[in-house]
Amino acid sequence: MVSRVIPVDSFDLVVFGGTGDLARRKILPGLFRRFLAGQMPEDARIIGAARAEMDDAGFRALVAEAIGEFGGPASRKADELARFLDRLHYVAIDAKGDGGWPALAQAMRPDVVRAFYFSVAPALFGDLAERLHRHGIATPESRIVVEKPFGRDLASACALNATLAEHFTEHQIYRIDHYLGKETVQNLMAVRFANILFEPLWNARHVDHVQITVAETVGVDGRGSYYDKSGAMRDMVQNHLMQLLCLIAMEPPYRFDPDAVRDEKLKVIHALEPVRPEDIVRGQYRGAGKGTKGSYTDDAENRDSRTESYVALKVNIANWRWKGTPFYLRTGKKLRARASEIAIVFKEVPHSIFGEEEGWRENVLSIRLQPNEGMTLSVMIKEPGPGGMRLTEVPLDMSFADALGEDGTDIPDAYERLIMDVIRGNQTLFMRGDEVEAAWAWTDPIIAGWETRGDKPRGYDPGSSGPEDALMLLHRDGRRWREIRE
Ligand code: NAD
Numbered sequence: 439m440v441s442r443v444i445p446v447d448s449f450d451l452v453v454f455g456g457t458g459d460l461a462r463r464k465i466l467p468g469l470f471r472r473f474l475a476g477q478m479p480e481d482a483r484i485i486g487a488a489r490a491e492m493d494d495a496g497f498r499a500l501v502a503e504a505i506g507e508f509g510g511p512a513s514r515k516a517d518e519l520a521r522f523l524d525r526l527h528y529v530a531i532d533a534k535g536d537g538g539w540p541a542l543a544q545a546m547r548p549d550v551v552r553a554f555y556f557s558v559a560p561a562l563f564g565d566l567a568e569r570l571h572r573h574g575i576a577t578p579e580s581r582i583v584v585e586k587p588f589g590r591d592l593a594s595a596c597a598l599n600a601t602l603a604e605h606f607t608e609h610q611i612y613r614i615d616h617y618l619g620k621e622t623v624q625n626l627m628a629v630r631f632a633n634i635l636f637e638p639l640w641n642a643r644h645v646d647h648v649q650i651t652v653a654e655t656v657g658v659d660g661r662g663s664y665y666d667k668s669g670a671m672r673d674m675v676q677n678h679l680m681q682l683l684c685l686i687a688m689e690p691p692y693r694f695d696p697d698a699v700r701d702e703k704l705k706v707i708h709a710l711e712p713v714r715p716e717d718i719v720r721g722q723y724r725g726a727g728k729g730t731k732g733s734y735t736d737d738a739e740n741r742d743s744r745t746e747s748y749v750a751l752k753v754n755i756a757n758w759r760w761k762g763t764p765f766y767l768r769t770g771k772k773l774r775a776r777a778s779e780i781a782i783v784f785k786e787v788p789h790s791i792f793g794e795e796e797g798w799r800e801n802v803l804s805i806r807l808q809p810n811e812g813m814t815l816s817v818m819i820k821e822p823g824p825g826g827m828r829l830t831e832v833p834l835d836m837s838f839a840d841a842l843g844e845d846g847t848d849i850p851d852a853y854e855r856l857i858m859d860v861i862r863g864n865q866t867l868f869m870r871g872d873e874v875e876a877a878w879a880w881t882d883p884i885i886a887g888w889e890t891r892g893d894k895p896r897g898y899d900p901g902s903s904g905p906e907d908a909l910m911l912l913h914r915d916g917r918r919w920r921e922i923r924e
Pocket of ligand 1: 454556557558560
């Protein structure tokens with residue numbers, strides 16, 4: 439089944455920070471793939487805007503190189519690449535000064551969608567927003583896209599929201615969480631709300647617990663000083679894992695509409711119970727020892743760092759649907775495999791008519807976000823053959839790569855999908871300001887607790903599944919983590 443491509447309206451997309459790492463690795467190669475898919479109208483334009491002095495030709499050369507490096511097989515299509523590069527322009531601007539802004543104003547066309555991607559440090563968001571207005575570039579229909587980190591606590595997130603709100607209304611602001619752009623994440627909503635099968639079971643009566651794992655094999659190499667001020671809780675849990683939790687736990691929205699979906703997600707965040715200190719385990723990868731090669735403190739260039747590169751926690755949701763069903767969340771760096779998975783672990787049958795079968799397993803709906811996006815439902819069946827009634831577990835597998843594309847290459851990357859949603863004006867998969875603030879309001883006391891108590895993260899071996907204590911978090915409740923594997 440080849441996916442249907444619906445072209446979007448014509449647009450001028452300005453990428454502030456168009457020469458930066460995120461633009462080169464994700465945004466520009468993603469736009470090229472949408473161009474190849476035929477989703478970009480003939481006259482759509484992308485305007486790079488950053489501090490470096492260069493002309494259109496210089497920017498096109500930079501983008502061609504980035505696509506060669508990060509664009510995958512698509513980058514080999516030379517004719518198409520040349521046609522894509524023709525749509526690129528560049529204006530040198532200074533976010534903190536007025537240089538370049540009149541030229542940018544001049545470059546914008548009337549009567550097309552105007553979108554501004556703020557792929558720069560958050561400290562510059564206010565400057566960009568203010569200058570877009572002062573120079574008459576932003577219209578009431580213009581959209582801005584902002585990247586994480588969206589604040590580092592509730593106070594800074596509120597300040598950032600207030601700064602943007604001085605110049606843009608909420609319906610113009612697209613806060614990207616690229617986890618929400620993943621095919622599987624959206625499919626989670628389709629599976630829940632377009633089938634009668636799961637929803638009746640989707641509650642504390644039938645679900646024993648939920649596990650959300652986002653495991654990485656990389657360390658913090660190269661961005662250690664940034665990460666050291668953040669840590670796994672701020673960098674991953676407050677945003678990505680929280681968003682996944684909301685999509686699993688939320689009530690059915692009355693319609694698949696941006697505010698209806700986000701209202702339901704917000705209610706979940708409000709229903710989260712404060713997390714008890716004994717329900718959290720923080721970890722830091724240690725290598726041969728503290729400060730040694732291969733250890734976090736070496737990568738972060740801070741021998742005394744107490745920042746966590748791993749966190750596991752048990753989260754309870756205080757509402758009728760979920761009371762009594764814990765959600766276990768974990769994420770970390772330098773773990774044994776790169777794997778992100780949501781697992782809905784159902785309760786056992788109330789009585790086994792087959793006796794105490796060895797190898798008896800609960801049904802698990804596993805939603806894999808990476809690698810190999812897809813879903814698996816494990817079910818018990820009779821072991822084939824004449825050996826009597828012996829049970830075995832088999833997966834009902836739905837790999838999107840197999841089901842939707844010949845080799846999975848026509849599944850768009852999260853960034854591609856989200857940028858096209860910005861052009862279409864669909865905010866469903868973007869975080870609303872109040873959601874971000876509510877998530878920080880829940881996260882802040884957890885982090886403050888560590889700071890007051892002077893908690894130190896537990897060490898774990900690079901390539902392992904995380905600190906030993908994290909295993910206990912589930913063992914204590916008579917449960918076990920699912921294996922982290924690709
Ligand atoms: P970067 O440092 O590689 O690039 C920054 C860009 O901003 C450059 O193009 C630079 O020219 C421009 N810039 C800096 N100061 C400027 C000024 N005064 N006026 C105009 N332009 C200026 O940063 P990055 O890694 O691309 O990250 C950009 C944003 O995206 C940050 O907010 C970052 O936290 C976020 N982010 C990045 C990644 C990633 O993978 N790189 C992932 C998630 C979020």
